[in-house]
Amino acid sequence: MKGTAIRLGALTLLLGITPPGSWVLAGDTITVKGSDTMVILGQRWAEEYMKQHADVTIQVTGGGSGTGIAALINGTTQLANSSRPIKEEERAAAKKNGIEVVEFKTALDGLAVVVNSANPVNELTMAQVGKIYSGYINDWKQVGGTGKRILRYSRESNSGTYVFFKEHVLLNRDFAADCQTMPGTSAVAEAVAKDPNGIGYGGVAYFSGNPQLKVLKIRKEAKTEAVSPTDKDGRPNYEAVWSGSYPIARYLYVYSAGQPREAVKTYLDWILGPEGQAIVEKIDYIPVKSTGAGTSR
Amino acid sequence: MGEQFVELILKLNGFVAIAAIGLIFVFLFKEGVQAFRTIPASHFIQTTEMDFDNTPQTVRMWQPVGTNPKYSLLPLFCGSMLVALPATLLATLFGVASGIYLAEVAGKRTREVVKPAIELVAGIPSVVIGFFCLAVLASLVQTAFQTTFRLNAVVGAIGVAFVIIPVIATMTDDALRAVPTHLREGAHALGANRWETIVRVVLPAGASGVTASILLGMGRALGETMIALMATGNAAQITANPFASVRTMTATIAAELGAVPQGGEQYRALFLVGSLLFSLTFLINLFAEIAVARMRKRLAL
Numbered sequence: 001m002k003g004t005a006i007r008l009g010a011l012t013l014l015l016g017i018t019p020p021g022s023w024v025l026a027g028d029t030i031t032v033k034g035s036d037t038m039v040i041l042g043q044r045w046a047e048e049y050m051k052q053h054a055d056v057t058i059q060v061t062g063g064g065s066g067t068g069i070a071a072l073i074n075g076t077t078q079l080a081n082s083s084r085p086i087k088e089e090e091r092a093a094a095k096k097n098g099i100e101v102v103e104f105k106t107a108l109d110g111l112a113v114v115v116n117s118a119n120p121v122n123e124l125t126m127a128q129v130g131k132i133y134s135g136y137i138n139d140w141k142q143v144g145g146t147g148k149r150i151l152r153y154s155r156e157s158n159s160g161t162y163v164f165f166k167e168h169v170l171l172n173r174d175f176a177a178d179c180q181t182m183p184g185t186s187a188v189a190e191a192v193a194k195d196p197n198g199i200g201y202g203g204v205a206y207f208s209g210n211p212q213l214k215v216l217k218i219r220k221e222a223k224t225e226a227v228s229p230t231d232k233d234g235r236p237n238y239e240a241v242w243s244g245s246y247p248i249a250r251y252l253y254v255y256s257a258g259q260p261r262e263a264v265k266t267y268l269d270w271i272l273g274p275e276g277q278a279i280v281e282k283i284d285y286i287p288v289k290s291t292g293a294g295t296s297r
Numbered sequence: 298m299g300e301q302f303v304e305l306i307l308k309l310n311g312f313v314a315i316a317a318i319g320l321i322f323v324f325l326f327k328e329g330v331q332a333f334r335t336i337p338a339s340h341f342i343q344t345t346e347m348d349f350d351n352t353p354q355t356v357r358m359w360q361p362v363g364t365n366p367k368y369s370l371l372p373l374f375c376g377s378m379l380v381a382l383p384a385t386l387l388a389t390l391f392g393v394a395s396g397i398y399l400a401e402v403a404g405k406r407t408r409e410v411v412k413p414a415i416e417l418v419a420g421i422p423s424v425v426i427g428f429f430c431l432a433v434l435a436s437l438v439q440t441a442f443q444t445t446f447r448l449n450a451v452v453g454a455i456g457v458a459f460v461i462i463p464v465i466a467t468m469t470d471d472a473l474r475a476v477p478t479h480l481r482e483g484a485h486a487l488g489a490n491r492w493e494t495i496v497r498v499v500l501p502a503g504a505s506g507v508t509a510s511i512l513l514g515m516g517r518a519l520g521e522t523m524i525a526l527m528a529t530g531n532a533a534q535i536t537a538n539p540f541a542s543v544r545t546m547t548a549t550i551a552a553e554l555g556a557v558p559q560g561g562e563q564y565r566a567l568f569l570v571g572s573l574l575f576s577l578t579f580l581i582n583l584f585a586e587i588a589v590a591r592m593r594k595r596l597a598l
Contacts, residue, residue: 149445156552157362172364174346174356177372180448180542181531181552195447 027055028263034068034081037160038252041107042081044279045271056263072257073097078264080255083109083160094257102256106271108286110241110249111165112204112229113216114189118196121145123217123226126247130169132199135176140197153188153200154179161185164250165201189213201248205284208234220247242289252285325575328568332368335562341370341569359533359549361563368566370573372533376450376543377574380525381518383454383539388461388518389511395462396469396510401495412470419463423456427527430456435528444540448530451539456524461514468513472506473499477596505592512585516578522547546574 032042039062046058060081068080073094086101094101113129115121121144124132131137132150141147154175155162166172182188185202192198193212200207207213208230215234217226227246231237240246260268270276277287332341343357344367358367399412435452438444442451476499484494500507522545530542531552550567557563 151445157360158553158555158557163362166363174358174360174363174365174367177358177534178532178542180446181533181544183552191447197445 027057029057029059030079030264030267031077032058032060032068032079032081032254033063033071033077035065035083035160035252036062036158037065037083037109037164038081041252041280041283041285044283045276048275048279049267049270053266056267058267069255072101072255073099075099075257078257079268082253082255083164083250085251085253086255099257100259102259104254104256104268104272105251105288106254106276107252107280107288108241108249109160109164109252110204110229110236110246110286111161111201112207113218113248114192114200114202114207114213115216116192116196116198117212117214119145119214121216122214123219125219125222126169127222129201129218129248130171130173133165133175133179133201134170134173135178148197151195151198152176152179153182153191153195153198155185155188155202156181156183161202165248168250169201169248203284204229204236208236218247220245236286238286238289241286249286251288322575325568325572328565329572330569332562332565332569334565336368336566340368341566343369343371357535359544361553361566366562370546370570372535373544373546373549373570374573375535376529376533377519377525377545377547379450379536379539379541379543380453380457380521380529380545381515383451384457384461384518384521385511385515387454387458388465388514391458392462392465392510392514393469393507395466396473396507397495397500399466399470400473401491401499412467415463415466418459421459423460423521423523424527426456426459427524430524430528442540446530446532446540446542448528448542449540450529450543453525453529453543453545454539456528457518457521460521460524461517464517465510465514468510469503469507472503472510472592475506475592475596476502502596503592505588505595509585509588509592512581512588516581516585519574519578519581520547522551526551546570550574 032046034042039060042060046060050056050058065080065082065084068077068082069086069090071077072080073090075097086103091101113124119140121140124143128137128143132143133152133154137143138150139147140150152175154165157163166175180191182191182200185206188200188202189206189210192200193210204215207215215228215230217228219226225245227237227240229237229240229246229248237246241249254268254271256264256268272288280287343355344365345353346356346365348354356367357369357371359369359372360367395411395415399408399415403411430452431448434455435447435449438449438452438455439447444451480498480502481494484498489497525545526548529545529548531544531548532542533544533549534541536543550571553563554567557567
């Protein structure tokens with residue numbers, strides 16, 4: 001119902017301000033640039049939205065969060081996707097160009113750490129996970145398991161998951177050289193399911209429901225409570241991610257140049273609304289807690 | 298008139314092949330050399346980095362994404378060798394043996410069945426072999442050798458050997474059949490039995506051709522991508538253990554080139570990897586050609 005209303009509204013608006021005959025070409029074009037992690041999410045949103053709003057064209061390109069924000073500062077894009085929050089100096093640079101950057105938290109990305117179900121280890125601290133993956137902890141005995149060499153499964157360096165894990169869990173240290181590179185999170189799941197000494201990481205949804213896998217509880221600090229990213233039924237534990245008690249998670253942002261208006265506003269409201277958030281869930285990200293429209297910072 | 302025309306077309310075709318190789322060479326190296334503009338040459342071997350307690354450490358690592366990208370080619374070179382050498386060794390054992398069988402032992406009938414069958418193996422898409430290695434062979438190898446890594450260089454090497462056995466077998470067969478019959482007859486006349494004839498006369502006479510077949514097989518093994526990508530575990534580590542997971546040059550290019558921004562640092566570094574790979578296979582093929590030429594000369598063909 002709402003979609004039709006918007007469409008009709010946009011249509012009358014278009015017909016009203018553009019000379020007849022050229023209105024097909026005069027539809028709104030929204031440019032979105034930025035995070036490679038978010039390219040698929042951005043494209044799904046755009047595809048679905050364009051299906052419902054034939055008068056709007058949305059162009060989504062990647063290049064990286066920094067590239068997107070730079071384009072926003074230079075005024076060459078209307079929206080920037082970013083898997084990291086904007087830096088203060090970037091905000092200031094935009095202001096210099098007369099652009100006020102407005103932030104929208106559009107989704108959450110939570111990563112689970114997973115081991116084989118035969119592994120006695122149930123929880124790790126963030127620091128331990130980081131040390132395991134950077135090669136400073138090499139035996140399960142060092143983290144309360146049985147004396148077996150840890151076999152690390154990782155992702156290709158071009159995946160956003162890899163980069164996030166490297167930045168937030170390894171704290172920018174290098175991955176150990178013996179990390180086996182898998183082509184996708186489902187391959188990681190498969191490998192760890194077969195390997196009693198394996199460890200892997202990736203989106204929660206890839207691991208839940210596999211009886212050969214165990215999703216680990218993670219402690220933010222050595223003394224804080226260990227939190228699982230899944231609930232008892234193995235479904236993603238949205239609450240833990242929303243509250244921040246589960247530490248390996250990040251927001252996925254959309255930044256707009258100035259307070260969004262007209263077509264851009266409608267699009268952002270749609271993203272933050274139930275339809276946009278349903279797409280977030282469908283591709284295994286976690287929806288933002290408040291699904292009301294316009295939840296800017 | 299008509300004949301000249303056909304001749305011209307054939308000639309052109311020959312030159313197109315040469316021109317194509319030349320252009321590939323130029324294209325690869327033009328992009329690859331540019332890597333040196335932003336990356337110091339020594340970084341393709343090693344870099345120094347502070348570790349946890351701020352002691353400088355020498356790092357030899359291929360890890361192009363991160364705050365301090367690492368571009369050491371050593372782990373990739375090591376990986377390629379650890380797959381190609383065992384593969385060539387395996388394929389030499391089986392390939393040369395079946396080549397000898399085809400040329401010297403098998404009767405005409407058997408030969409007509411066996412040779413096409415071996416050539417048929419060459420027609421199996423390498424992705425199929427890769428999948429077989431990944432799903433079946435890896436587990437067999439792990440149980441048999443109690444390896445830590447399920448996917449490792451040996452699993453990849455066995456897969457690659459499948460691909461190059463036909464190359465070596467058919468080329469060995471050709472080389473041995475090029476050995477003039479009168480040499481065999483001479484050996485028989487001197488009282489040598491079949492085995493002695495093969496080992497003492499035919500094989501030495503055809504040695505250069507057999508060497509060429511092995512070298513060509515090795516070139517092919519270095520260039521094999523799909524099996525390496527699927528079955529070796531893809532861990533870019535420097536190791537001498539053939540049962541460790543490794544990352545080959547080919548797999549690195551295949552996995553990373555598609556997703557890096559064109560003209561970027563990593564893009565150029567990957568082209569440098571490609572240039573290195575191309576130079577290696579080019580040299581190996583060159584040696585193979587030289588070996589064949591020497592055999593032709595010796596046997597005065």
